[in-house]
Amino acid sequence: MxxxxxxxxxxxxxxxxxxxxxxxxxxxxxxxxxxxxxxxxxxxxxxxxxxxxxxxxxxxxxxxxxxxxxxxxxxxxxxxxxxxxxxxxxxxxxxxxxxxxxxxxxxxxxxxxxxxxxxxxxxxxxxxxxxxxxxxxxxxxxxxxxxxxxxxxxxxxxxxxxxxxxxxxxxxxxxxxxxxxxxxxxxxxxxxxxxxxxxxxxxxxxxxxxxxxxxxxxxxxxxxxxxxxxxxxxxxxxxxxxxxxxxxxxxxxxxxxxxxHLKHCRNCNHRKVENLKEHNVLCEICNSKCILAGPLWIENLFDFEFVKETLNVLEKDEYLSSSETNYKRLLRMMQICKNELAYPFYFETDSIASKAKKSSISLDKVINSLIENGFKASKTIMNDKGFKTNASSNDIINALYK
Amino acid sequence: MxxxxxxxxxxxxxxxxxxxxxxxxxxxxxxxxxxxxxxxxxxxxxxxxxxxxxxxxxxxxxxxxxxxxxxxxxxxxxxxxxxxxxxxxxxxxxxxxxxxxxxxxxxxxxxxxxxxxxxxxxxxxxxxxxxxxxxxxxxxxxxxxxxxxxxxxxxxxxxxxxxxxxxxxxxxxxxxxxxxxxxxxxxxxxxxxxxxxxxxxxxxxxxxxxxxxxxxxxxxxxxxxxxxxxxxxxxxxxxxxxxxxxxxxxxxxxxxxxxxHLKHCRNCNHRKVENLKEHNVLCEICNSKCILAGPLWIENLFDFEFVKETLNVLEKDEYLSSSETNYKRLLRMMQICKNELAYPFYFETDSIASKAKKSSISLDKVINSLIENGFKASKTIMNDKGFKTNASSNDIINALYK
Missing domain, CATH: 3.40.50.150 (Vaccinia Virus protein VP39)
Known part of the structure; x- marks a missing residue:
């Protein structure tokens, strides 16, 4: 028609x-x-x-x-x-x-x-x-x-x-x-x-x-x-x-x-899952007064078996997308997601640099440094400059800048 | 039929x-x-x-x-x-x-x-x-x-x-x-x-x-x-x-x-409305660890103008009920409600007595004693032995038993 x-x-x-x-x-x-x-x-x-x-x-x-x-x-x-x-x-x-x-x-x-x-x-x-x-x-x-x-x-x-x-x-x-x-x-x-x-x-x-x-x-x-x-x-x-x-x-x-709930310190960038039964408004690290987000979901946002399966589906059909660019973007996103650590928050390279009053370090280098220092670290699909880690904000600054 | x-x-x-x-x-x-x-x-x-x-x-x-x-x-x-x-x-x-x-x-x-x-x-x-x-x-x-x-x-x-x-x-x-x-x-x-x-x-x-x-x-x-x-x-x-x-x-x-939220101390019976931004798990009075109820409604449960109006309606129609007993019960409930203080919790005479390890005092006497001691106090429709007051659990025990 x-x-x-x-x-x-x-x-x-x-x-x-x-x-x-x-x-x-x-x-x-x-x-x-x-x-x-x-x-x-x-x-x-x-x-x-x-x-x-x-x-x-x-x-x-x-x-x-x-x-x-x-x-x-x-x-x-x-x-x-x-x-x-x-x-x-x-x-x-x-x-x-x-x-x-x-x-x-x-x-x-x-x-x-x-x-x-x-x-x-x-x-x-x-x-x-x-x-x-x-x-x-x-x-x-x-x-x-x-x-x-x-x-x-x-x-x-x-x-x-x-x-x-x-x-x-x-x-x-x-x-x-x-x-x-x-x-x-x-x-x-x-x-x-x-x-x-x-x-x-x-x-x-x-x-x-x-x-x-x-x-x-x-x-x-x-x-x-x-x-x-x-x-x-x-x-x-x-x-x-x-x-x-x-x-x-x-x-x-x-x-x-x-x-x-998530507890966040505006002073030192510390963040953690907070149990209200044990809640303390003060930051464990710098003793500043923290802010609280929630109630919110503190479990996984991804089913990792499912994410692996999306990669299988993508491998079987390279036309599964509206363009080659988007196909590659899907692949990249799901590969990052497959390896994303399950912590309920991430850090960002620029914020860390600004807190340390130093210049920014590339995401790959940040992740490598953290792993070399004995921490877990991964990229996140939530932010191109974001990373998830079990290191605290202080640990991160020490690992990267000291 | x-x-x-x-x-x-x-x-x-x-x-x-x-x-x-x-x-x-x-x-x-x-x-x-x-x-x-x-x-x-x-x-x-x-x-x-x-x-x-x-x-x-x-x-x-x-x-x-x-x-x-x-x-x-x-x-x-x-x-x-x-x-x-x-x-x-x-x-x-x-x-x-x-x-x-x-x-x-x-x-x-x-x-x-x-x-x-x-x-x-x-x-x-x-x-x-x-x-x-x-x-x-x-x-x-x-x-x-x-x-x-x-x-x-x-x-x-x-x-x-x-x-x-x-x-x-x-x-x-x-x-x-x-x-x-x-x-x-x-x-x-x-x-x-x-x-x-x-x-x-x-x-x-x-x-x-x-x-x-x-x-x-x-x-x-x-x-x-x-x-x-x-x-x-x-x-x-x-x-x-x-x-x-x-x-x-x-x-x-x-x-x-x-x-x-409401914060409650199982040790000393203290209770208060708790702002999570200032939350401290410890009791202000006895320093024990408290428990938390909520999120819950912390505003009034009654519209006092409305409650007064129910009394007007009752006065105009003494048959507004299924029995004389219930008519009197309605009147009594609404009269208590009209004077009920707006605090979001009440105390109970028996619990106070048990905490003080003394025998129970009648509700009217409790309320009079509290008022004589400079506190606000009222009955509550929530409990026949309940009272609302701005006195703390310690204040109450002191006013009644010391």
Whole structure:
């Protein structure tokens, strides 16, 4: 179908373009390709979220490679359907993709794109409010194997609807774009949306992801559900978490042991997981008064078996991505992730240098120096200049600069 | 209609009885009047919750006396409809009562009772899962002025549905019957259901109510809503809170200032509101290691203007209750409540005596002694032997026994 025909069909004076992302044909509003910030009208499509969708396809494909139940996928706020359609085309094990959006033009575009990819028989479309779509579209309970939630702004008001809609051992993927809130710019807003306090630090993005995960875990636990992170990542504009959901109240009872606080010293850069039962506001190292982040997730953000499996999936299909650049980027990210130490915070080379009043040292050199000094150290996917280690901030400065 | 006719109509071998509670006729299963624990089948009716319903009628009537929007009431898990029907009959300002239960026999009984009271035209019936009833029964949004939630066990999984269903400046009433969880017997279960830790103390019921309120407040805040308690009470078998719901994100942002922790010393009985930013695990008085409850609601549990208004409503109608005994009990409770100090915990005469290794002193004498010694002191509706005061546990023992 040519673009002017579609414009005519939709009764609008908008132009649409046909593009290819990954292995998937997509009809998108021309304006979304030309404007700096893609507009909501006539329908939302964010071309710069291509990387985000490449990661999604990798994660869903990996999940489908071992899960017995990876047949249905719900793209609950799908816009023009980019993620859902790519999943339908590029993750063949999934046999039904549900695409929902409140905007009928977006759904009309998604339908046309489904035809272009010859996957109409795999797709079910809905025009509905997200919670109605997820929980109440049908009189009987309808649950999905994979559910994605990617709203404008905070996912906080919809997280319960996602959790109510997923099968046992299913996968949920949730995006938060209110990164300023989660990174500590508006702590009171963060508390009311994510039930924990953030702090503005050089590793605030990891704290933000941990707040998002604990918030989802707390919503799950009141439904007798537990979440277990498969993978989490972020960039400037969003944080995104992929979580396994497991049914059962005895596992859910353990949620309190997976949520805690981080203590941070603004004076000497010291940071540690803090047990409130033993809490001391003073820094163990320099005796300054510390600040506290949390409650937040203090367990792993990655399932290392799962991460290894993503590398197997990548090795088998070098076209699993929208470009060679992104394929290499996926490989690099997952290789770093595979070796990332499980400490719940990282240090950053520039901050350490600034604290030591010395010039910055390259990440590889920092990690080697720490290992030579008998510490554990690894890169982190959270920050290009970040590293995880069991060395304290003082240990690090001593190892690097003294 | 005679009871055998109804049994015949329902196609069951059950007997039903017609009783009167307050000003309202109710058809109830005979077995619910004879068994110690009223059974769920053929339909649930708890005769011993009469007091609870008397309080409800008083609160709803008071709310209706000043609110411009007190026209609709939703009894979301109504059983045979006792609370909803009493509200329809005894709170005339409410013009529509929605009664919902999953059990069709319960709804059939509620319908027959509505006829007996000649209020069929005020009643709308539904047989549905509670969240579907509250949020999705109609395609368009339907919100209520007053919503009641009184489930078997914990209200935790349904609280979001209640909050989604209430009008701005509306009233929600929520019952929790999992009092062992909220009072500290199962702290990990409490954390996953109410997002805070309880502690087993002589004032654990007040801590439980404060955990319940903060949990509801946190659910509200992610929808840009705030809750403000009108009234809360409890007995052995339940805790019950009546909260005003206000729309708007700027008020919602202040939720973090209304939620905090309580620090309790098992050694000397000292207790205080603890700011985590200044937290010290050691007791200010005896230097023992303390325990921590929370996060929980540290603001008022009562709106004192509202409580005064309940007394006005009671004065105007001496039949506002199911019995003279309960009328007097309501009066007494609200008079105590009107004068109750707003500290977030109370002391108990027996515990103080036991700590002092002396014999117990009557509540009135305790309060008089404290006031004579220059402290503030009041009774509390939370406990017949309880008192609130700005005196510390040591001050109290000194004032009473030294």
């Amino acid at each position: 040519k673009s002017y025909q579609l414009s005519y069909k939709l009764g609008l004076k908008n132009d649409f373009k046909r593009i290819k992302e990954g292995k998937t044909e997509l009809l998108v509003p021309s304006v979304s390709l030309s404007e700096k910030v893609p507009p909501k009208n006539p329908a939302f499509f964010n071309p710069s979220a291509k990387w985000n969708r490449d990661v999604s396809v990798l994660i869903y494909k990996t999940y489908a490679s071992f899960s017995k139940n990876a047949r249905t996928f719900a793209d609950s706020i799908c816009g023009v359907g980019a993620r859902g359609l790519r999943t339908a085309v590029e993750v063949p094990k999934i046999d039904t993709v549900y695409l929902n959006d409140l905007n009928p033009i977006a759904i009309e575009l998604a339908k046309e794109s489904a035809k272009l990819n010859e996957i109409e028989n795999k797709c079910v479309f809905d025009i509905n409010e997200v919670c109605k779509f997820l929980n109440f579209e049908q009189r009987d309970v309808r649950k999905f194997d994979i559910v994605d939630l990617d709203p404008f702004g905070s996912p906080s008001p919809y997280v319960d609807c996602v959790l109510r809609s997923v099968n046992n051992h299913g996968l949920i993927s949730i995006t938060a774009t209110d990164t300023a809130v989660l990174c500590g710019v508006y702590p009171n807003v963060c508390y009311r949306k994510y039930y924990g306090f953030p702090i503005r630090t050089d590793y605030c993005n990891e704290i933000g992801i941990r707040l998002l995960v604990s918030f989802i875990a707390l919503n799950a636990s009141r439904f007798d559900l537990s979440v277990i992170p498969y993978f989490c990542h972020n960039n400037l504009h969003y944080m995104r978490v992929y979580l396994k959901v497991v049914f059962g109240n005895s596992l859910a009872n353990s949620v309190s042991s997976k949520i805690g | 005679k009871s055998y006719q109804l049994s015949y109509k329902l196609g069951l071998k059950n007997d039903f009885k017609r009783i009167k509670e307050g000003k309202t006729e109710l058809l109830v299963p005979s077995v619910s009047l004879s068994e110690k624990v009223p059974p769920k089948n053929p339909a649930f009716f708890n005769p011993s919750a009469k007091w609870n319903r008397d309080v409800s009628v008083l609160i709803y009537k008071t709310y209706a006396s000043f609110s411009k929007n007190a026209r609709t009431f939703a009894d979301s898990i109504c059983g045979v409809g006792a609370r909803g029907l009493r509200t329809a009959v005894e709170v005339p300002k409410i013009d529509t009562v929605y009664l919902n239960d999953l059990n069709p026999i319960a709804i059939e009984l509620a319908k027959e009772s509505a006829k007996l009271n000649e209020i069929e035209n005020k009643c709308v019936f539904d047989i549905n899962e509670v969240c579907k009833f509250l949020n999705f029964e109609q395609r368009d949004v339907r919100k209520f002025d007053i919503v009641d939630l009184d489930p078997f066990g914990s209200p935790s999984p349904y609280v979001d549905c209640v909050l989604r269903s209430v009008n701005n400046h509306g009233l929600i009433s929520i019952t929790a019957t999992d009092t062992a969880v909220l009072c500290g017997v199962y702290p990990n279960v409490c954390y996953r259901k109410y997002y805070g830790f309880p502690i087993r103390t002589d004032y654990c019921n007040e801590i439980g109510i404060r955990l319940l309120v903060s949990f509801i407040a946190l659910n509200a805040s992610r929808f840009d809503l705030s809750v403000i308690p009108y009234f809360c009470h409890n007995n052995l078998h339940y805790m019950r809170v009546y909260l005003k719901v206000v729309f708007g994100n700027s008020l919602a942002n202040s939720v973090s200032s209304k939620i905090g």
